[in-house]
Amino acid sequence: MILGSTLSADTVSVELTVKEAQALSAGLKFPADPQISKEARRKVKRSLDQKLFKSSSNTIAYHLLDV
Incomplete structure (x- = not known):
């Protein structure tokens, strides 16, 4: 969880x-x-996602998942 103060x-x-x-x-x-x-909204959302979720902003290689 990310705190508002940070x-x-x-x-x-x-x-x-x-x-x-x-x-x-x-x-x-x-x-x-x-x-x-x-x-414009897409650009802002992408920037926020990269800032808030740095570790999860990497692309997932779906073809490598065993589903």
Whole structure:
């Protein structure tokens, strides 16, 4: 379990395009490219996952599992 006090000092950096930042911060919609906000959320989520779950962020070799 991760305690909130240890997370308060941690930072995460995510590189977003201007349109992605607008879509996340102001909820702007871009009819010509509706995937912008989805891509921005994906980038933020991936960055958080890598920060919070460092050991589990490795790719699982499913073909090696005996199932």
